[in-house]
Amino acid sequence: MYMQPNIVDYPNTFNATYPSRNHEYTKEKVAKMSALIEEKIKHFKAHPTLGIICGSGLGEVTKAVKDPVTIAYKDIPGFPRSTVQGHAGQFVIGYIHDVLVVCMQGRFHFYEGYDIGTCCLPVKLLKLLGCHSLIISNAAGGLNAEFNVGDIMIIHDHINLMGFSGNGPLVGPNDESWGPRFFSMHNAYNPAFIKAAKEQMRKKNMPEHVGVYTALGGPHFETVAELRMLKSQGVDAVGMSTVHEVVMARYLGLHVFSFSLITNKCPTTYDGDKNVNHQEVIDTGREKAHVLVDFVRDLVPVLDSIKD
Ligand SMILES: O=P(O)(O)O[C@@H]1C[C@H](O)[C@@H](CO)O1
Numbered sequence: 143m144y145m146q147p148n149i150v151d152y153p154n155t156f157n158a159t160y161p162s163r164n165h166e167y168t169k170e171k172v173a174k175m176s177a178l179i180e181e182k183i184k185h186f187k188a189h190p191t192l193g194i195i196c197g198s199g200l201g202e203v204t205k206a207v208k209d210p211v212t213i214a215y216k217d218i219p220g221f222p223r224s225t226v227q228g229h230a231g232q233f234v235i236g237y238i239h240d241v242l243v244v245c246m247q248g249r250f251h252f253y254e255g256y257d258i259g260t261c262c263l264p265v266k267l268l269k270l271l272g273c274h275s276l277i278i279s280n281a282a283g284g285l286n287a288e289f290n291v292g293d294i295m296i297i298h299d300h301i302n303l304m305g306f307s308g309n310g311p312l313v314g315p316n317d318e319s320w321g322p323r324f325f326s327m328h329n330a331y332n333p334a335f336i337k338a339a340k341e342q343m344r345k346k347n348m349p350e351h352v353g354v355y356t357a358l359g360g361p362h363f364e365t366v367a368e369l370r371m372l373k374s375q376g377v378d379a380v381g382m383s384t385v386h387e388v389v390m391a392r393y394l395g396l397h398v399f400s401f402s403l404i405t406n407k408c409p410t411t412y413d414g415d416k417n418v419n420h421q422e423v424i425d426t427g428r429e430k431a432h433v434l435v436d437f438v439r440d441l442v443p444v445l446d447s448i449k450d
């Protein structure tokens with residue numbers, strides 16, 4: 143879907159167009175959304191400290207949440223709607239162990255027609271709700287030959303392909319009260335979180351995959367030539383999200399842990415019938431729900447205790 147670029151008056155100069163609507167999500171606007179949620183969770187008498195963004199088919203992670211309060215995205219004025227199968231479109235807020243978490247069952251993708259800034263609005267909302275850290279999950283195709291369908295890959299770095307070409311969430315005017323104009327993406331994926339997650343994997347006898355993720359605009363999956371190119375550039379898993387959310391999270395000073403569920407293998411040869419499809423992605427998420435719930439449940443208190 144073609145999005146009409148947003149037109150903003152730049153004081154005294156000219157009308158500028160921006161690919162991202164991030165600047166429209168002002169503190170005032172996002173605080174109104176946050177206040178609606180806070181009202182519905184005031185009985186907890188605490189603010190959530192950890193946000194969890196669930197990838198395609200990965201919403202069952204919320205089974206780890208005790209005393210959940212569910213709030214539909216459609217009940218928050220100005221908040222986008224989920225349009226993709228496997229993204230329920232609701233917040234699930236409650237406790238995992240003694241940590242108050244906000245889970246997002248559903249994220250927003252560029253291919254749904256949302257601009258990249260709108261895709262990252264949830265990260266701003268999670269920050270205003272009080273989160274200091276995020277777990278960002280996604281379903282991804284595995285390029286690394288060591289990965290099997292159903293494995294988890296911890297993301298230790300990414301290649302921001304959409305951002306390379308100027309389609310980044312922070313393109314446009316900057317409000318310094320949210321974050322700085324320029325900032326580093328070095329160690330964007332918190333090394334202490336990665337270390338803790340690897341320890342969890344070792345204890346659970348899970349393969350300890352760590353790798354590089356990239357997101358393409360989608361919604362189509364990749365050609366063999368594209369996958370070969372990505373593999374040659376050091377990409378281990380390919381998806382359609384996460385990267386821009388991590389950029390936004392680091393801008394806001396949030397700590398990030400992120401992982402991919404490898405839902406399919408990415409074909410790098412032309413032989414055989416290797417058509418990836420969304421149903422396969424959803425099915426792998428469902429089949430592995432128990433592993434994800436267990437992994438996230440045990441990781442949450444560990445990550446929450448690491449403050450830098
Ligand atoms: O929201 P995520 O990144 O987990 O979703 C992936 C990428 C596409 O949206 C979808 C393809 O099946 O899964």
Ligand SMILES: Nc1nc2[nH]cnc2c(=O)[nH]1
Nearest residue numbers: 281282283380381382423
């Ligand atoms: N781009 C992309 N996204 C995915 N999400 C789940 N599997 C895939 C994949 O193979 N490619």
